[in-house]
Amino acid sequence: MKYDVTIIGSGPAGAYCARNLAEKGLKVLILDKKKFPREKHCGGLISKKALRVLKEDFVKEYGVKKRYNPIFKIILTSGERKTFLEKNDSVGIIVKRKEFDELLTSQAIDKGAIFMDGCEYQFHTLNKSYYEIHTTKGTFSSDYIIGADGVFSRVAKVSGLRQSFRNWEMGMAVSCEIPKELVIEKGGVEFIFLKILGGMGWCFSGTDFVNIGVGGYALDSKKILLAANELMIKRLKNKNNVINLRASFLPAGGRKRTIAKEKVFLVGDAAGLIDAFSGEGIYYALTSGKIVAEVILKNQTATDYEEQCYRKFLNEFRLSILMSIVLGERNNIFKQGFDKKLLEAFDKILTIAPKNGCYKELIFNIARHGFSPVFPYLWIKSLLFA
Numbered sequence: 568m569k570y571d572v573t574i575i576g577s578g579p580a581g582a583y584c585a586r587n588l589a590e591k592g593l594k595v596l597i598l599d600k601k602k603f604p605r606e607k608h609c610g611g612l613i614s615k616k617a618l619r620v621l622k623e624d625f626v627k628e629y630g631v632k633k634r635y636n637p638i639f640k641i642i643l644t645s646g647e648r649k650t651f652l653e654k655n656d657s658v659g660i661i662v663k664r665k666e667f668d669e670l671l672t673s674q675a676i677d678k679g680a681i682f683m684d685g686c687e688y689q690f691h692t693l694n695k696s697y698y699e700i701h702t703t704k705g706t707f708s709s710d711y712i713i714g715a716d717g718v719f720s721r722v723a724k725v726s727g728l729r730q731s732f733r734n735w736e737m738g739m740a741v742s743c744e745i746p747k748e749l750v751i752e753k754g755g756v757e758f759i760f761l762k763i764l765g766g767m768g769w770c771f772s773g774t775d776f777v778n779i780g781v782g783g784y785a786l787d788s789k790k791i792l793l794a795a796n797e798l799m800i801k802r803l804k805n806k807n808n809v810i811n812l813r814a815s816f817l818p819a820g821g822r823k824r825t826i827a828k829e830k831v832f833l834v835g836d837a838a839g840l841i842d843a844f845s846g847e848g849i850y851y852a853l854t855s856g857k858i859v860a861e862v863i864l865k866n867q868t869a870t871d872y873e874e875q876c877y878r879k880f881l882n883e884f885r886l887s888i889l890m891s892i893v894l895g896e897r898n899n900i901f902k903q904g905f906d907k908k909l910l911e912a913f914d915k916i917l918t919i920a921p922k923n924g925c926y927k928e929l930i931f932n933i934a935r936h937g938f939s940p941v942f943p944y945l946w947i948k949s950l951l952f953a
């Protein structure tokens with residue numbers, strides 16, 4: 568059997584794209600190398616703007632089948648200093664990614680997509696007008712291939728779109744989920760400013776767990792690990808509890824990359840669509856999955872896809888990188904009396920779509936407050952030569 572579209576990877580980008588295509592009647596195959604449901608290293612914060620992308624029935628079904636924690640409070644802390652914003656409407660939800668991705672995948676299956684887990688994509692070849700996709704579970708034929716296979720995308724490599732992201736294009740984050748009763752937490756979503764260049768820590772309050780982590784530039788990995796260990800010790804009620812931290816990589820958006828050619832498209836992390844300042848990726852994974860589905864349904868081209876993605880994301884991604892650069896080590900924020908503005912900015916980052924822009928005003932405010940930036944050379948390079 569030949570499929571219309573084969574999607575490699577069933578994270579938010581792949582599963583949501585599969586759902587959108589399958590419900591329009593296309594024959595869709597999704598492959599994932601992991602056995603589902605699978606663990607996924609993540610903060611588990613699904614922003615309000617990401618929830619808006621999802622079809623309404625998703626959130627309804629989520630409430631029935633799984634448990635999530637709605638967030639009404641944003642907290643910024645640095646050392647002993649703290650500022651917070653309480654809202655009547657939620658700014659997002661905290662989920663377990665294992666459950667979130669499982670439900671997205673099951674909705675794609677309900678709409679008619681075929682899902683094969685434990686099936687690893689190896690390479691593909693072009694056979695006349697369709698692709699032959701070679702996997703650990705056999706060979707499949709398909710008109711389109713979508714690489715939704717994350718930061719180390721093999722589809723990108725095999726199709727010649729990209730070998731790998733460079734070190735200086737990547738963020739690194741260390742995190743873990745800890746049972747609530749073991750942790751000192753403040754409720755809501757807490758962003759913690761540490762002495763790390765362009766990075767921060769977080770403490771997100773889930774239903775019966777807390778997700779704690781630290782992220783920053785991959786080049787600064789030693790400092791990130793150190794800061795994560797210190798944060799853990801600070802937040803654990805019993806300092807003797809042993810917590811296993813895991814590190815993962817995030818590709819920062821902000822550069823125009825080639826993310827599609829012929830009938831091969833990259834989405835989500837595989838396309839490098841992550842907000843460098845906030846580390847948010849799920850909104851961009853879902854949105855790029857939605858865009859690519861529309862492009863295929865309208866029989867548009869790889870160029871159309873790239874244009875639509877970059878029209879939506881690129882300006883905001885660039886400002887987001889600029890924000891990371893001008894703020895430098897974010898623990899300065901409280902010293903400069905800039906915390907309230909930043910609190911409002913976090914609210915906007917979580918709730919407003921990028922085309923409506925949340926970074927411009929913030930950067931203007933930073934300039935007025937006379938921040939002394941720390942310029943990481945390679946990030947400047949990425950901005951200038953994008």
Ligand SMILES: Cc1cc2nc3c(=O)[nH]c(=O)nc-3n(C[C@H](O)[C@H](O)[C@H](O)COP(=O)(O)OP(=O)(O)OC[C@H]3O[C@@H](n4cnc5c(N)ncnc54)[C@H](O)[C@@H]3O)c2cc1C
Pocket residue numbers: 575576577578579580581598599600601607608609610611612613614686687688689715716717718721740741742780815816817834835836837841846847848849850852
């Ligand atoms: C520590 C950390 C915390 C984060 N916290 C947040 C957060 O709180 N909120 C937020 O919005 N974003 C967060 N992000 C970013 C977010 O996790 C990603 O942007 C998001 O997972 C991207 O989704 P995706 O579908 O593109 O890729 P992924 O979720 O990475 O899914 C890729 C899938 O492809 C599969 N795959 C890979 N290779 C193959 C292959 N060869 N064959 C078959 N299958 C394959 C994998 O098994 C995986 O299931 C965080 C990232 C990190 C590292």
